[in-house]
Amino acid sequence: MVATGDRLRLVVTTTAGSRPTRASVGLRSERGPVLLAVMLSVALVAVDATILATAVPAVVDDLGGFTQFPWLFSVYLLAQAVSTPLYAKLSDQFGRKPMAMVGIGLFVLGSLLCTVAWGMVPLIVFRAVQGLGAGAIQPVGMTILGDLYSAAERAVVQGYVAAVWALSSVVGPTLGGIFADYLSWRWIFAINLPLGLVAAVVLLRNFDEKVARTRQKVDVLGSALLAVGGVALLLALLEGGVHWAWSSPTSLGLLALAVLALVAFALVERRAAAPVLPTWVFTHRVVLAGVLGGAVVGVLMLGLTTYVPLYAQGVLGQGALVSGLALAAMLLGWPIAASNAGRLYLRFGYRATMLTGAVIATVGGSLLLLVGPSSPLLMLALPCFVLGLGFGLVISPSIVAAQTSVAWQQRGVATGTLVFSRSLGSVLGTAAFGALANAVVTSRLGGAAPSLEAVGADVLHPAVRTVFVASSVVVLLLFAAGLVMPRHAAQEQAQEQAQEPVPEPAPEPGT
Template sequence: MTDTEITRASVGLRSERGPILLAVMLSVGLVAIDSTILATAVPAVVDDLGGFTSFPWLFSIYLLAQAVSVPIYGKVADLYGRKPVMLLGIGLFVLGSLLCGLAWSMPALIVFRLVQGLGAGAVQPMGMTIVGDIYSLAERAKVQGYIASVWAAASVIGPTLGGVFADYLSWRWIFLVNLPLGIAAGWVMWRRFDESVERRKHSIDYLGALLLAAGGTLLLLGLLEGGVRWGWDSPSGIGIFVAAVALLAAFVAVEARTAEPVLPLWIFRRRVLNASNSGAFVVGVLMLGLTSYVPLYAQGVLGHGALVAGLALASMTIGWPIAATTSGRFYLTIGFRRTVLMGALFVIAGAALLLPVSADSALWQLALPCFVMGIGFGYVASPGVIVAQSSVEWQHRGVATGTNMFARSMGSAVGVAVFGAIVNSRVADSAPAGGTLDLQHLSAGVLAPAIHAVFVCSAVVALALLLSGLLMPRRALTDGPAGTPADAPPVEA
């Protein structure tokens, strides 16, 4: 079939980049807030709709839909252009938000969260790809800092806004508030962002997309629900991983033969992409350890309230944008490899500072390690995305960006599984014979060692960032010519 493949983007006057960036930040902000805003409103949702045992799916289904769709959107954007995919994502997100706000039952709300997740799967990588298209390598670091600031603000605004809506208005406004903001972002994107495209014939890899979505869904589902809804060694637990591996193996076989694969296998032959994606994976793992258990430690062990506990975690989201904004000064002078290694050292130092935290510690002793690790994440994640984009040709930038974000999503899913299993095993050891313990009502004496085990595991995992930094080439391709072969290796010293 005949369609278009993007070769370059043009936005006319430089002054028009401002509205486009604003639209990207607004769109990404909606996705960022929506990933946290629901947490504080769960009791209100359950009181209204029922389905207490099903509410975890409100988060799992969103993560699943977002994660498995990211690499597919990345490839579609390289074929059709960034603008239509971004508008599709905003449209799906707004539609899902409207349906969530009108949901009449818990199953309906779960299905509509899936629609939201499919929209989010397009918005986040397309926002990063558009930034990579319209800003130079030197400018991108500063812009990445702006976007990181959006995530920082969302991590604080989301839970607070969710609590306000649930307590004083209705939990439905959590979703309905997205409508005018999403429409405004879509309108600016439609009016201000123009792309120049080159028409050519191509074939769409429908089978590859289907196999990737199915295999990725089963893999993430097994990681998210293993040890929760079924045992790891149960027939269901084993069977879902066997099916996932079979589907993903079939996906690799299809991608090796198809003319235009949805996820080109040459991505895994590029050292620079393997380094940036492995770093994104580890960052995803560690972020889940912090976001899931630092607030719980502050509340259940140190005895602080929910708002103060959230501030401890917010210190991470303060450090991240500071590092993301300043990272350009480093990778333009000392290179991407040394910048990532520097970030890895910050993460390791922060993880080490978590180890002596105890029930007698002050809140700042919990917040400081989060701040230091946030700085490390900024020096690893932001340069990682930029070097991934810059190491490929224009028409492959969507795939490179989507793969990087898919790696982070996979890391988050693994983090959920690993850290959850660690805490659950420690909690189970403290349960009375034949009884169970409610995690929300555990004593500090039980919670402290359980969560401290997560801190120890995080310190070990943080060492893996050094390996990803060492894997990064000393010099990598930066915005090379469009004629560079798709399978050309990165330039290495």
Template sequence: MPDRPARLPVGVTTAAPTRASVGLRSDRGPILGSVMISIALIAIDATILATAVPAIVKDLGGFTQFPWLFSAYLLTQAISTPVYGKLADTFGRKPLMLFGIGTFVVGSVLCAVAWSMGALIAFRALQGLGAGAIQPAGMTIMGDIYSVAERAVAQGYIASVWAMSAVVGPALGGLFSDHLSWRWIFWINVPLGLLAAAVLWLRFDERPEPHERRPIDWWGALLVAAASALLLGLLEGGIRWPWWSWQSGVAFGGTAVLLVLFVRVEGRAADPVLPGWLFRHRVLNAATVGAFVAGMVMLGVTSYIPVYAQQVLGAGATVAGFAVAALAIGWPIAATTSGRVYLRWGFRSCLLLGAAFGAGGAVIIALVGPDSPVWLLAVACLVLGLGLGYVVSPSVVALQSAVEFRQRGVATGANMFARSVGSAVGVAMFGAIANAIVADRLGGAEAAGAVELEQLPVGVLDPALQAVFLAVAACALLLVLAGLMMPSRLVDGPDREPATSE
């Protein structure tokens, strides 16, 4: 691919490199590597504990608390992402990225020496705060140092990191737990995090243009509070407490009140965390819809297909893992090749192509039955992965190209936040569907709660998961909406405002 120096001022151009930039041609490779390592760490840590829970509980106790090892990490990561996106525009990408890596490494060290389940949960939350900075800052750096034509390849690398982490994470967790100690799950983050920080420190020379420093929007913390209440209600509703309970009422009622307050105060803020123009921007709205739906679909597939493959089709854990791994193959392939599509036919065509693949893969999953071969699930995941790759990665490229440099961080952060909320909504919705059908077949929620997953008969589990897959297919159809909302091309080339009509 054509190269361009990594030391870029505000207002990045996409012109071909000049002879003066040849001496800096190697800068972008190490920067990309640093971002990939950082994102790999936060992606793997979202799943690596899944196979290590028995060892952790045996060592620390707290069996009833262990779900918070996942919820605390995902919650703090999700709620902090939009705030960090704004800070990346205010203080620069490099300082925020280094802060995120440092916070994540410190959190990892504390997790490794945790003395109780409560301490481990608290330190996982600290890890999540670091991860919340790494994700938007890293994705924004990719938008800064690569042109529109080059971002597809860069996004393909990043997509491959996310996809492979979903498969590698649980395997590494089991490996460390069986042969070393679960604490090595966190110790391994330290050298890799320090390496990523050192490369970024030495090779990324960020030179933002001087501009008027506006006051920090402290009232933007209302968004963090609202997001915390919403995600808490979605992640724990139907699990730790019933959906129709006072806890859910407090969580969702508090969300509504905090959002109303947030909208009122942000309308008067000089430099709000989520500016109003984000919600009036056609490209950003399309990208947000795509990210939200992708988050929902991903959770439905990765959470329930392994269960279906093992408990209904009778496959082993390894075979079930390979079926889901097909998703990790299709996504990077589509992300890497999407540049040829949107540069030739436009972003709308690219997203609609992804919507077609995504809907097709989801429909195949919905048609799978107890007599279907496992390889059919793998084919469905591969097709679905192609669809998500042609939607999610080009959407990020489009939104980063459609806003100014100073707005790129907040736009990227908002998109990452939409995907996190979509994942939480997917967990809640698909879990409620499955639980309702299981309870109906077994004669009530109490009877269903007393039965372990392995004890559920196929006649009960199959219709429950079939209903989930139908819901996933219905959600995947919403990817078409994201494609129709997206303008076909950007006016006057890359990094310009998008067209509002064809």
């Protein structure tokens, strides 16, 4: 790796005209150790997003604070989401490696503190520290892979990362239950220490970058306003209708604060010398297509993750483990599609590939409508698998296209914006689908709704079916994301960069 001007350049030799193979881009290649470190760090983030779910009773028995335990999940998501754009921008200014090390360091520190937490409030605070680390790990890791691999190779690499994420999402709850039942819930966090240290050491030793040391301006005011506005908005969406009514002063106050802070943020960013979230990401069509696609997939992912297992258990009468298999079908379809997306976008372009994914995902959403109380579990797993295929063909090309269409100095921001949009979509999906399901339960019972888990199948079926119907409508928005993607330019860039891991600096993004 050498520096060209103020830009990092990776020197990796490829054979002209050769098609990338899994061996050439996999863990046994010369870039393999870095890929391994990124996969390991991403696995830590993915596992910790779900591993606590099955260990909550053990945590509450030990520390108390039953009414506070939902914050263990909310604060992690909040910290991760609002810090992502800042880390992404800093990785463009100071390099990927320092930000990756900061992220892993904060995550390991948060995990260490969680293992010694003496109460629910300290544990919540330490989960926030973990979230701040996770906010760097995912976008910076994906940006590193964008630096290391060509447009053609990134499809295979995206398949690896998607498979890690899918496997971690399934393994997480299982590990949490095992640790809580046979060891201690503190092992949930202790296991992160050696794994995080291994990821840090491998990255430190194998990822070399030379970035010109120039005086860099940090957008402190913009970062602060984004953090305040983001926390207020996400908090209102996560807890509204759960801990307080949507029309309560708390909800209205948080939404007002979010609007004021984000409006001020937009005004500040227009004048900032080095904005943390520059306005060009919302006018750059390639990046905007990825933002829209990521947001829609985020909405659908959280909705399905929440309500598919609930339907399988509460309506179809399946056990918890078997119910998880229905959701695992979606997590299986995603990496299959992601790892093969390169063949499509190199031949037909990013736009055609994203639209193909939208068609497949729409078919999956339609199949959800055929699921009924007497359906076998396979009828629930099939649409999940098809939706996963569609998601993989939307997300993987959009990430590669965004990274390909900008210069090195903007790649971190572009990648981080896509990650942030998916996180925001997940929060929106949780709030919107939860409100829909609760409204159906309330109308059926003629009063205040108990938790969805407490109602019978005769009420749960129409409540979750409403979510399925909404999902089949929301999935149509993926076509909008595909149509925003430019028709020809991205395909030409992909073909040109199939032979070159790092593109030459692009003109200042604007269109």
